[in-house]
Structures are given as C-alpha cells and as structure tokens.
Amino acid sequence: MSNNHLPFIIAGPCSAESRQQVFQIARALKATGKVDIFRAGIWKPRTMPGTYEGPGDIGLQWLEDVQKELDIVVATEVATPNHVEKALKHNISTLWIGARTSVNPFSITELSHALSGTDTTILIKNPINADISLWIGAIERIKQAKIKKIMLIHRGFTSLHPAPYRYDPIWKIPIEIIKRYPDLPLLCDPSHISGNSLYIEQISQKALDLNMKGLMLEVHNDPINALVDQNQQITPTQFVEIIEHLKKRKENSTNxxxxxxxxxxxxxxxxxxxxxxxxxxxxxxxxxxxxxxxxxxxxxxxxxxxxxxxxxxxxxxxxxxxxxxxxxxxxxxxxxxxxxxxxxxxxxxx
Structure with a gap:
C-alpha cells in the first residue's frame, strides 16, 4: 500500500448501474487526485429479494474499461469462486470480501482455494456479526492461500442498538485487529457504518484518529436516485470536501x-x-x-x-x-x- 497522500482512499458507487454512470463517477474521482482505487459493486447480495442486485457479469467489462482507459486501479466484491474467476478474466485483481461472506468459514475456505496462487490484492471486511474470531479466521485462511497483498476493512457490525448509525462501529474490535495484525493496513468504511451521509466525516475522522490507514467511501454522481443505499452515498464534490476537512494527526512529537x-x-x-x-x-x-x-x-x-x-x-x-x-x-x-x-x-x- 503506497500513495503520495494520506489517507489511502478507495471510492466509487455502492453498485455499478450503467457504463455511463461508472465512467462519469470514475472520471470525477480521478480528477480529484485523491483516490487510489475505484470501487463498484457488480454482484450485490441484498437482504431482501426483488431489489437491485447489481448489473452482474456485464459490469466487469465496464470496470475493465475504466481501468484501461482512465489508468486507475479498480476493485469489486466477490462472494464465490465463480466471481473470482470472472473478475480475474477481466483483469480485476483487487477484490474485496464482504461482511456477509467473511462471516462464513465455508465461503472463506472456498474463496481461499480459488485465490490461491493468484497475484491479487484482497480486502477483507469484518464479518457482520461482532465476533472477532470470525474476522481473524477469515484473515488466516486468506493468508494460508499465500496471498501477499492483504488489506482489512472495518465496516461496523449488526447490533440491536446501533443508533445513531446503521451499523455499530464497536471500535474496540478494529483496535484489537490493529494490535494483532500491525503489518496489514486497516481501512474504515464510514459509508456502511453510518448509513447516512451526514455522519461520514465524523466517522472518518474517528477512524484516522485510531490510526486506521485509510477509507472506503461510497460516491455516486446522483445519490438521491441511486438504485441502492441512497442515504449513505455522497457526490464527488462532497467527497472532496470531506477529505480536505480531515486531519491526519501525528503519532509522536519531538517537542x-x-x-x-x-x-x-x-x-x-x-x-x-x-x-x-x-x-x-x-x-x-x-x-x-x-x-x-x-x-x-x-x-x-x-x-x-x-x-x-x-x-x-x-x-x-x-x-x-x-x-x-x-x-x-x-x-x-x-x-x-x-x-x-x-x-x-x-x-x-x-
């Protein structure tokens, strides 16, 4: 993980919706000079059937074209070995494992086998349940697959009392993960934790204050009309404002x-x-x-x-x-x- 700025930033729409939408957002984010990886969901595991579940396989071509034409690294979520195979065929080698997958040791084992021997960057989100052992288990299984480039994403946990956020951050869990895996960069996903764009900046600052190395943010060209998660997505303009307001504090001083x-x-x-x-x-x-x-x-x-x-x-x-x-x-x-x-x-x- 290296860049010319801090924090490390992954940004893009929750879900790809069309080729035009993907390119419009990617161009806007590329122009900011603040984004390291462009993200977009292709297969979206929704809680309830009948809602938008992403464009499916056709969206992989959109991401491959963005990567080639705009010269920006792209990433998408994978949940099955079939997803991995299709993503790699489209030269998408930065993949994240979502909270509904990392919670399941069977799924993680299958993914680790599919990823074994590949030169991929894997981002592992915390399981949706507040069980640190499940997260550790997912990390260890991916490490056993000889994946050299691993990053971790803190996206909050399901809770009976998450107010005012959509998901409870339970900060002590990512802090413990940092202690256990000091060599693995841990990023925060304020979009999912908050469920509301009003809280994204404060959660982002909290994450940086806890020495997390970066952020994964959901950015959409028209959040109000997004097909999924309208409330937690921000515009490219809002994205720049939030990033420029954040303070990266020093760990030490010689004063x-x-x-x-x-x-x-x-x-x-x-x-x-x-x-x-x-x-x-x-x-x-x-x-x-x-x-x-x-x-x-x-x-x-x-x-x-x-x-x-x-x-x-x-x-x-x-x-x-x-x-x-x-x-x-x-x-x-x-x-x-x-x-x-x-x-x-x-x-x-x-």
Missing part, C-alpha cells in the same frame, strides 16, 4: 515541552492505575468471603438480580461523574463475570 508534560501526566495515570489494582485486589478478598458465605448456605455463585443491580447503580454513579455508559457497563460486566467465575472455582475447593 520537548510536550514530551515532559506528557510524561508528567502519564505518571499521574500510572499512580491512579496502581491504586485501582490495589482496590480490585481488596475487592477480590471480599468476594472470597462472599463465596464462603454462599457455600455455607448452599447458594450458587450467580444471582442475576444482583448483577443487574450492580450495572444500574454503577452506570448511574459513573454518568454523574461524566463517564460513558458503555465504558461503565463493559467494565463492571467484566468485573462481575470474573467474580462469578472466581467464586465458582473457589467453591470447588471447599
């Missing part, structure tokens, strides 16, 4: 005043964390006494009512202190689950 102040503040954090750990150790001592008391009275380690009471009270206390509900809920869920497991294991020794 001595900054470094000294940062070290001082981090020292305060270290001290607080040390105190927190001592308090957690003291909490565990009390949990030990609770386990003994429950054992003596033939009571199991888990009381769901108590767990809900803890969550509700701690969220209320935390919000009063300016802390986020999600952070408090995650923290005390982890603490409570560990306490229950500890009590359960301890009772076996009595």
């Amino acid at each position: 001595q005043n900054y470094l000294e102040k940062l070290e001082e503040l981090r020292g305060q954090i270290d001290k607080i964390d040390h105190e927190l750990l001592h308090q957690l150790a003291h909490r565990k001592e009390i949990v030990t006494e609770i386990a003994k008391l429950k054992f003596q009275n033939n009571i199991g380690p888990l009381q769901l009512g108590r767990f809900q009471e803890i969550c509700n009270a701690r969220i209320k206390w935390g919000q009063a202190l300016g802390l986020s509900q999600d952070m408090i809920e995650d923290l005390f869920t982890t603490i409570h689950e560990d306490a229950v497991k500890y009590q359960s294991d301890l009772m076996k020794t009595f």
